[in-house]
Amino acid sequence: xxxxxxxxxxxxxxxxxxxxxxxxxxxxxxxxxxxxxxxxxxxxxxxxxxxxxxxxxxxxxxxxxxxxxxxxxxxxxxxxxxxxxxxxxxxxxxxxxxxxxxxxxxxxxxxxxxxxxxxxxxxxxxxxxxxxxxxxxxxxxxxxxxxxxxxxxxxxxxxxxxxxxxxxxxxxxxxxxxxxxxxxxxxxxxxxxxxxxxxxxxxxxxxxxxxxxxxxxxxxxxxxxxxxxxxxxxxxxxxxxxxxxxxxxxxxxxxxxxxxxxxxxxxxxxxxxxxxxxxxxxxxxxxxxxxxxxxxxxxxxxxxxxxxxxxxxxxxxxxxxxxxxxxxxxxxxxxxxxxxxxxxxxxxxxxxxxxxxxxxxxxxxxxxxxxxxxxxxxxxxxxxxxxxxxxxxxxxxxxxxxxxxxxxxxxxxxxxxxxxxxxxxxxxxxxxxxxxxxxxxxxxxxxxxxxxxxxxxxxxxxxxxxxxxxxxxxxxxxxxxxxxxxxxxxxxxxxxxxxxxxxxxxxxxxxxxxxxxxxxxxxxxxxxxxxxxxxxxxxxxxxxxxxxxxxxxxxxxxxxxxxxxxxxxxxxxxxxxxxxxxxxxxxxxxxxxxxxxxxxxxxxxxxxxxxxxxxxxxxxxxxxxxxxxxxxxxxxxxxxxxxxxxxxxxxxxxxxxxxxxxxxxxxxxxxxxxxxxxxxxxxxxxxxxxxxxxxxxxxxxxxxxxxxxxxxxxxxxxxxxxxxxxxxxxxxxxxxxxxxxxxxxxxxxxxxxxxxxxxxxxxxxxxxxxxxxxx
Amino acid sequence: xxxxxxxxxxxxxxxxxxxxxxxxxxxxxxxxxxxxxxxxxxxxxxxxxxxxxxxxxxxxxxxxxxxxxxxxxxxxxxxxxxxxxxxxxxxxxxxxxxxxxxxxxxxxxxxxxxxxxxxxxxxxxxxxxxxxxxxxxxxxxxxxxxxxxxxxxxxxxxxxxxxxxxxxxxxxxxxxxxxxxxxxxxxxxx
Numbered sequence: 001x002x003x004x005x006x007x008x009x010x011x012x013x014x015x016x017x018x019x020x021x022x023x024x025x026x027x028x029x030x031x032x033x034x035x036x037x038x039x040x041x042x043x044x045x046x047x048x049x050x051x052x053x054x055x056x057x058x059x060x061x062x063x064x065x066x067x068x069x070x071x072x073x074x075x076x077x078x079x080x081x082x083x084x085x086x087x088x089x090x091x092x093x094x095x096x097x098x099x100x101x102x103x104x105x106x107x108x109x110x111x112x113x114x115x116x117x118x119x120x121x122x123x124x125x126x127x128x129x130x131x132x133x134x135x136x137x138x139x140x141x142x143x144x145x146x147x148x149x150x151x152x153x154x155x156x157x158x159x160x161x162x163x164x165x166x167x168x169x170x171x172x173x174x175x176x177x178x179x180x181x182x183x184x185x186x187x188x189x190x191x192x193x194x195x196x197x198x199x200x201x202x203x204x205x206x207x208x209x210x211x212x213x214x215x216x217x218x219x220x221x222x223x224x225x226x227x228x229x230x231x232x233x234x235x236x237x238x239x240x241x242x243x244x245x246x247x248x249x250x251x252x253x254x255x256x257x258x259x260x261x262x263x264x265x266x267x268x269x270x271x272x273x274x275x276x277x278x279x280x281x282x283x284x285x286x287x288x289x290x291x292x293x294x295x296x297x298x299x300x301x302x303x304x305x306x307x308x309x310x311x312x313x314x315x316x317x318x319x320x321x322x323x324x325x326x327x328x329x330x331x332x333x334x335x336x337x338x339x340x341x342x343x344x345x346x347x348x349x350x351x352x353x354x355x356x357x358x359x360x361x362x363x364x365x366x367x368x369x370x371x372x373x374x375x376x377x378x379x380x381x382x383x384x385x386x387x388x389x390x391x392x393x394x395x396x397x398x399x400x401x402x403x404x405x406x407x408x409x410x411x412x413x414x415x416x417x418x419x420x421x422x423x424x425x426x427x428x429x430x431x432x433x434x435x436x437x438x439x440x441x442x443x444x445x446x447x448x449x450x451x452x453x454x455x456x457x458x459x460x461x462x463x464x465x466x467x468x469x470x471x472x473x474x475x476x477x478x479x480x481x482x483x484x485x486x487x488x489x490x491x492x493x494x495x496x497x498x499x500x501x502x503x504x505x506x507x508x509x510x511x512x513x514x515x516x517x518x519x520x521x522x523x524x525x526x527x528x529x530x531x532x533x534x535x536x537x538x539x540x541x542x543x544x545x546x547x548x549x550x551x552x553x554x555x556x557x558x559x560x561x562x563x564x565x566x567x568x569x570x571x572x573x574x575x576x577x578x579x580x581x582x583x584x585x586x587x588x589x590x591x592x593x594x595x596x597x598x599x600x601x602x603x604x605x606x607x608x609x610x611x612x613x614x615x616x617x618x619x620x621x622x623x624x625x626x627x628x629x630x631x632x633x634x635x636x637x638x639x640x641x642x643x644x645x646x647x648x649x650x651x652x653x654x655x656x657x658x659x660x661x662x663x664x665x666x667x668x669x670x671x672x673x674x675x676x677x678x679x680x681x682x683x684x685x686x687x688x689x690x691x692x693x694x695x696x697x698x699x700x701x702x703x704x705x706x707x708x709x710x711x712x713x714x715x716x717x718x719x720x721x722x723x724x725x726x727x728x729x730x731x732x733x734x735x736x737x738x739x740x741x742x743x744x745x746x747x748x749x750x751x752x753x754x755x756x757x758x759x760x761x762x763x764x765x766x767x768x769x770x771x772x773x774x775x
Numbered sequence: 776x777x778x779x780x781x782x783x784x785x786x787x788x789x790x791x792x793x794x795x796x797x798x799x800x801x802x803x804x805x806x807x808x809x810x811x812x813x814x815x816x817x818x819x820x821x822x823x824x825x826x827x828x829x830x831x832x833x834x835x836x837x838x839x840x841x842x843x844x845x846x847x848x849x850x851x852x853x854x855x856x857x858x859x860x861x862x863x864x865x866x867x868x869x870x871x872x873x874x875x876x877x878x879x880x881x882x883x884x885x886x887x888x889x890x891x892x893x894x895x896x897x898x899x900x901x902x903x904x905x906x907x908x909x910x911x912x913x914x915x916x917x918x919x920x921x922x923x924x925x926x927x928x929x930x931x932x933x934x935x936x937x938x939x940x941x942x943x944x945x946x947x948x949x950x951x952x953x954x955x956x957x958x959x960x961x962x963x964x965x
Contacts, residue, residue, distance in 0.1 A: 047957045047960065047961065048961065049957075049960040049961055049962075050962075051962050093962050096962075154958070154961075157956070157958050158956075158958045158959055158961070159827075159829045159830065159831070159858075159952055159959070161831065162829055192831030192834075193831055193832060193835060193917075194831070194834060194835065195919060196919075227919065228919040228921065228922065229918060229919050229921050229922020229923060229924065229925060230921070261923070298947075298948060299912070299946065299947060299948040299949070300948060301895075301913075301917075301948045301949060301950045301951075302950075325894075325895055325951065325952060325953040325956075326894040326895050326949055326953065327894050341946065344786060344787070344892045345787075349892055349894070352894060352953065352955065352956070353953065353956060353957070374957075375957070375958070378958055380957060381957070667830075667831035667832060667951075667952055668831065670917055670950045670951075672916075672948045
């Protein structure tokens with residue numbers, strides 16, 4: 001560590017302490033004043049369709065709107081009156097629910113500064129943590145990116161983009177030479193898929209500008225050309241963007257992408273504008289083909305969550321995919337290599353705007369139910385859909401008591417108290433830039449179809465925006481512990497005390513390094529019987545492009561973290577030494593032995609919301625000592641924006657297909673889901689399906705130890721959540737081995753069972769406490 | 776506003792489709808109701824498209840829809856505007872600004888969209904004269920014509936249908952903007 005690094009770290013620590021002190025003081029003062037005035041603070045549980053319900057949320061709403069207005073206002077003094085008018089309108093809208101006749105309003109002069117103060121400390125704290133991760137030199141760029149994303153989402157998701165574009169067009173009538181605004185108009189047109197008009201606006205913007213503005217306009221024009229299928233033009237415009245700014249890394253990547261469509265770089269592309277994509281070409285025997293159209297799993301656009309379940313208990317894996325702009329698609333496995341879309345008759349079609357998904361049999365009736373959270377950053381209702389056992393599902397969110405509102409990316413089933421009934425966990429992360437924090441929810445299953453929220457009582461309290469999570473028993477005490485993956489900030493590890501409460505052991509576990517992340521997953525990556533953690537990190541675009549060009553992340557980058565369990569309550573991130581050394585915008589991932597060699601591999605779903613942020617689905621193949629990126633060698637395309645990733649044996653033949661739910665955030669960035677199936681099975685396998693009796697029916701939390709060829713393989717069943725959950729059926733690769741010596745099951749109830757001499761290439765079914773059934 | 780949707784059993788390819796009776800938006804006024812039977816009248820079938828004046832995806836098919844009646848004289852056409860909270864004024868503005876000549880029916884509360892299990896715009900339903908569902912899904916794979924990867928979905932279905940042949944791909948993904956989204960109900964953002 002250099003002196004500069006030490007000083008920077010010290011400065012961050014001082015600032016962090018300052019924010020913490022200020023926050024504590026302000027929040028205490030706020031609570032005192034609220035108590036004196038008689039303000040009853042209740043979290044809102046439904047969508048705030050009639051505006052912010054209280055002062056704190058009104059202040060947040062105004063701050064979000066103000067940021068949005070600032071972002072969309074041209075940098076010109078002439079635009080100030082319009083911006084002020086918009087700001088006045090925003091204030092009126094934000095405070096529309098303040099009852100000025102209420103005597104409590106008299107305390108507003110005292111409450112308002114405190115509310116603004118807590119908002120500033122909250123936001124400042126998050127900003128500081130982000131700066132620590134991104135680094136001060138790149139922070140401004142990241143801040144601009146965040147401002148763009150969080151300003152635009154509400155505009156595009158509500159389809160208010162026409163108002164925005166009308167305002168831009170009107171401004172340009174009076175300021176036709178404003179290249180920055182014209183570029184923004186062009187970018188807006190790209191985002192809504194009007195590529196031809198976008199290209200015209202962007203090329204015009206480029207004509208009247210220079211430097212970075214010109215480069216941006218030309219790059220975006222190239223993007224429009226690419227999306228119109230005019231790859232030669234995309235190459236030409238991308239090169240012009242690089243002439244205007246040779247540091248425009250996304251432009252370089254898009255020239256490469258367009259050139260691939262043309263069969264390689266055209267001769268006229270200067271050597272200095274070319275790039276080589278280094279990762280993804282490691283040798284592999286894996287060869288995939290996209291079978292989604294052939295098997296009928298191609299009908300979901302803008303997908304997010306994905307689960308593989310046997311919803312009708314016919315022994316065949318079915319697939320449910322949530323969509324950001326539509327309902328859940330439920331695909332029934334016909335048993336002949338095809339799937340039928342039964343979304344409508346199942347009722348799940350009515351479950352719309354789904355992001356996170358999980359499945360679990362919460363009422364132990366033998367049929368998997370579905371839990372969803374909706375709309376990600378935008379905020380939506382959490383819903384529980386009960387499987388009626390007749391092919392249909394019913395929304396039981398209200399009667400079960402789990403109905404709640406919040407920005408939410410992930411949810412899962414877990415039996416945290418090992419009482420045999422699945423509980424529910426929901427991650428409620430940060431929405432807008434200045435949103436107030438909403439705590440995560442832990443719903444305890446009461447056993448009568450209802451749930452009680454107990455997170456705070458159980459000690460699960462966080463100050464970071466949780467976006468992903470995973471349950472796993474890291475200390476082998478028989479109770480699932482909770483790993484929280486935060487969009488911003490360090491992760492958190494909550495140790496399950498076994499009595500319904502949890503203790504935050506993040507610092508003593510050595511997990512207190514901040515990062516930008518999405519999902520996470522407990523798995524035994526080194527098969528030593530102690531669960532490790534994979535935290536799927538989301539890298540900034542520059543670091544991804546650096547990884548593409550150089551084959552590894554820059555030193556300051558954050559590749560997906562692989563935290564090795566040191567078997568003493570601590571963890572060490574060993575990602576780079578394992579070869580997990582490239583940066584991707586990983587929004588999800590999963591771990592499975594996709595090549596049947598006995599070692600768990602990692603599959604990453606990558607991308608980012610901006611139109612120019614597409615990335616491949618990445619396969620990291622494990623050879624027992626290191627991971628190798630074999631994405632392109634295995635025949636996968638440079639494809640898009642991956643959300644849910646699932647690995648499942650769809651045809652019962654030991655080949656694990658990769659299912660990826662794909663789709664972007666903007667209207668012009670829709671894609672359909674894909675299924676990649678290995679052309680052949682590379683090794684022998686053993687599939688195991690558990691049925692809990694005393695434990696929860698799905699056996700979530702169960703641990704499996706297989707010994708084959710003298711080597712141990714470990715699995716844990718969990719109910720998500722990386723935009724979905726893996727199938728209940730556990731898959732072990734055996735390579736050339738034709739049998740496994742033994743299989744041990746450690747059920748959540750505490751029961752341990754052992755079976756010996758299991759032949760390869762079969763599915764074995766084990767009911768808790770009973771004999772093994774083969775076939 | 777007077778509108779209704781007649782109920783039917785679960786919808787699917789080859790099964791009967793729901794009927795409707797919806798007002799037509801014509802210039803500044805709403806005309807008398809139009810029924811599915813009227814859209815089908817005298818033709819071999821009809822194309823019903825769930826549509827919105829503010830949907831970014833619908834815009835790219837303006838020309839296609841405008842010329843549909845001329846290019847497909849044997850197939851009736853109706854666009855149904857069902858998007859939650861889309862006002863008549865917004866829709867009329869879109870019709871005028873974009874010179875839309877095709878008939879747009881108002882499904883203000885989304886009842887007909889629900890009856891058709893439509894959640895996104897544009898979503899197409901090709902219906903036979905006997906009111907059987909022949910095809911449902913997208914117009915194409917959302918690539919641009921001229922793109923080497925561009926794939927038409929609807930036109931091959933119409934050609935097969937008119938030729939009396941089975942439709943090779945009777946159901947495709949639905950690309951588009953959501954008809955109902957809780958965010959549409961939130962206060963305007965700007």
